[in-house]
Amino acid sequence: MPTLPELRDKLRRPLELERLRGFENRAVSGGLGKLLEGPLAGPFPQVREVLRGYDDLSIPEREQALEEALGMLQDSPPRAVSVPRVARQDVPTLAPSGETLLPGTALARLDWGHGGLKKLTGLGLQTLRDLLHNYPRRHEDRRALPSIAEIEDGARATVSGVIVSKTRRSPRPGMQILDAVLQTASGERVKATWFNQPWVEKNLREGAKLILTGRVKRFGRSAQLGVEHMELLDGGGAGSSLSTGRIVGVYDSKEGVSQDFLRKAAQTALSRFDMGDYLPAHWRKQCDLTDLADALQGIHFPHDEAHLARADHRLRFDEYLFLELRMLLQGEDAVLLGKRFTATDRDMQDFEAGLPFRFTGAQRRVLHEIADDMRSERQMARLVQGDVGSGKTAVAACALYLAVRDGYQGALMAPTEILARQHYVNMQNYLAPLGVRVGLLIGALTPKQKAEMQATIAAGLIDVVVGTQALIQENVSWANLGLAVVDEEHRFGVAQRRKLLAGRPDVLVMSATPIPRSLALTAYGDLELSIIDELPPGRTPVDTKLLQDTHRTQAYGFVMTQIREGRQAFVVTALIEESETLELLAATQLADDLRVILPEARIDLLHGKMAAAEKDAIMERFRAGEFDILVSTTVIEVGVDVPNASVMVIENAERFGLSQLHQLRGRVGRGSAKSYCVLVAGEHSQKTRKRLKIIEGSTDGFVIAEADLKLRGPGELRGTRQSGIPDLKLGDLVSDVAIIEAARDLAKHILAHDPVLKHPRLSGLREELQARSNQVAYREVI
Structure with a gap:
């Protein structure tokens, strides 16, 4: 009994x-x-x-x-405290006070045991909120650890047991091997091995309880575990229950901070946290989200797979929600009244009737999205993405025509003078036959020409003005600016864009850089998204060929064949280092080599040390056919047309991202001639070849951008600092499109009803947003 x-x-x-x-x-x-x-x-x-x-x-x-x-x-x-102390000194315990603490509470207000606070702050954790959102990097199912006899040779496994013996050996000078025999609860024994990790030995006491993860190597009936990860538990109690017999989180840590300690710290934080939720219940129900307390409990200590899944979903959603809120609030013009246009179908039909081609289905869809925005009293802020040659400029011209039809002026701002001139010619072709007056305002104009154009703009005697940053100079004033089109918006700073938008025109942003929908929804969170995902019929795709550098002569032989047929070629070389001097040397050497290899060809050079005006002059000469091959170390300007260029050679193609390669390839194939892109790879590994085969086999910029996102991550596709996208702890931009869209919809709904989060019921949401954001722009708004 x-x-x-x-x-x-x-x-x-x-x-x-x-x-x-x-x-x-x-x-x-x-x-x-x-x-x-x-x-x-x-x-x-x-x-x-x-x-x-x-x-x-x-x-x-x-x-x-x-x-x-x-x-x-x-x-x-x-004892008088809420949770009894345990013997080990590094185990966190609660402060004597039984009060429930807010997430911003400093960790120093709680008792973390001897040295515990230093361990947490050493991991960058300062507040209770930091600790709660210090999510495990992965989870292991330790509800029923496998029998050693069942684990296959080479498999990765986690075992738990008590050390019954240990040995140290040195099979040769410079090598030290530690062996420990672990006995599991079922009585099985496994030999665990550490190579050249002498600091581990202090924890390998006989009788110590360990949890080990590693690869199993079988020798007949016996098994050896090559240890990759070790956890040392205390004498039992809470430590054992948090580290075994359940789904267990494994945290990022560093030397001297055990997983056992971090789990107990998370448990302490959960027990003391004020479990209020910054998302009201009706929004959680609408978005099918669990409450915050359940989510935080589930990410740290899930009861089962379903609990972990709903916790992960809620916390991912929150990451995107606060990212979208920050994006929407980053400008003082987050929710504004704009112009209201009639934007009739008849006007769109009249514009199309004057074109030498018909709009594609994708162009018509995007035009109707733009027209719907223009009819609304709210200011349009829309991003139009489209691959090279998809017809973005024609769509923008039609939108400008709709604005002019209602008596407004339009502006089209491009990042460089050469692009501005090109857009000016296109706008003249599209709009002048319809009676629209088109002007050009760039830095290269004489002072007299600038003054005359500025006076014409101010008097309302010009309908559409194409230009560079000259459009946002202090002495430019508009009679009635209704629509601003910004080409390649990421090339301009936020302050520059706001100068153009001072009169609250509707805004249309164009980008020829395909990026995945998930990244566009976050990087351009303050803009609605339209995608022209269809190329006009009859457009011949550029043939792409991948060659190893050992076949470089073959590539340039083909280039010379094209030149003899009257064509021109780009040759782009990748940066070797972040040095303009080395860049110039590499480019100069390549140009000199090509002059030897191709003595018939006329060759010129474009490099990073040139002034913008000098670069523009060289591009104009190239477009005029004054030389045959342009060697460049800089990314050739997006959108620049050289219709006679039929070949793009990219040296050291492995040093570029897939999206960059696709952009470079888009510099050719702009005329009627069949065009080609040759990728010369200096690295011959299977991994490199597999990656470059993606660009060789696809001409769809969005497919390529998705592949690039998977391979390189969002920060390299669009600079993290520039876009405002933080490192996501749980979110995965490759697979989270549906969650991002739902979070964005809720963010827009919230701000439509409370543009600066002033309502008392949103105080928790506001505080959480402030805690997650270090952007000055947001603090200025609220």
Whole structure:
């Protein structure tokens, strides 16, 4: 018959488990009420009384009752603190005060044991909120650790057991091997091995309980574990229950900070956190989200796979929600009234009738999205993305025509003078036959020409002005600016863009750089997104060929063949280092080599040390056919047309991202001649070849951008600092499009009703946004 101390221990264990699981009444089947009705609680009537009606209590009431009951089950009188201290000094415990703490509370207000606070701050954790959002980097299922006999040779496995012996050996000078024999709870033994890690030995005491992860190597019936990860547990109790027998989180850490300590720290934070939710219940229901308390509990200590999944979904959603809110709030013009245009279908039809081609289905769809925005009283802010040759400029010209039809002026701002001139010619061709007056304002104009154009703009005697940053100079004033089109917006700073938008015109942003929808929704969170994903019929795709550098002569032989047929060629070389001097040397050497290899060809050079005007002059000469090959170390300007160029050779193609390669390839194929892109790879690895084969096999910029995102991550596709995209802890831009769109919709809904989050019920949301954001622009708004 069990003794009274044995019965006390049997009753205490499920109560401790209930505390670890957040007082959710899930520790035992049927709830604690059913347990207390059974014979196990019979010898402890005072415990039954304290926990009477537990199922119907609130979480704080359950916590209070459970702590009192556990105190009654101690061998000695209970301490005055909420959770008993354990023997090890680095285990975090609660502060004596029983108050519930807000997420911004400094960790220094809690007692983390000897050296515990230093460990947490050493990981960059300063507040309770930091600790709660210090998510595990992965989770391991340790509910039923496998039998050693069942693990296949070479498989990765996690085992738990007690050290029964250890040895140290040095099979040769400079090598030290530590071996420890681990005995599992089932009595099996496995030899664990550490190579050249002498600092591990201090933890390999006989009787110490370890959890080890590594690759298994079998030798007949015996098994050896090459240890990749080790956790040392204390004498039992909470540490064991948090690290075994459940789905367990594994955290990023560093030397001297154990997983055991981090799990107990997370448990402490969860037990003291004010579990209020910054998202009201009706929004959570609308977006199918669990509450914040359940999500934080589930990411750190999930009950099962379903709990982990709903926690992960909620916390991912929150990452994107706050990112979208920050993007939408980053400008003082977040929600503004704009112009209101009639934008009739008849006007769009009249514009199209004057074109030498018909719009594609994608162009028509995007035009109707733009027209819907223009008819609205809210200011249009829309990004039009389209691959090279998809017809963005014609769509922008039609939008400008709609603005002019209503008596407004239009502006088209390009990042360089050569692009501005090119757009000016296109706008003249599209709009002048319809009676629209088109002007050009760039830095290269004489002072007299500038003054005349500025006066014409101010008097409203010009309808559409194409230009560079000259459009946003202080002495430019508009009679009635209604629509601003910005080409390659990422080339301009926020302050520059706002100068053009001072009169609150509708805004249309164009980009010829395909980026995945998920990245566009975050990087351009303040803009609606339209995609022209269809090329005009009859457009011949550029043939792409991948060659190793050992076949470079073959590539330039083909280039010379094209030149003899009257064509021109680009040759682009990748940067070797972040040095303009070395860049210039590399480019000069390549140009000199080509003059030897191709003595018939006329060759010129474009490099990073040239002034912008000099670069523009060289590009104009190339476009005029004054030389045959342009050698360049800079990315050839997006959007520049050289219709006679039919070949693009890219040296050291492996040094470029896939999206960059696709952009470079788009510099050719702009005329009627068949065009080609030759990728010369200086690295011959299978991995490099596989990556470059993607660009060889596809001409769809969005497919290529998705592949680039998977390979390189968002920061390299569009600079993280420039775009405002932080490192996502849980989010995955490759696969989270649906979550991003849902979060964006909610962010827009919130700000449509409360543009600066002033309502008292949004105070929690506002505080969380401030905590997640270090952007000055947001603080200025609120």
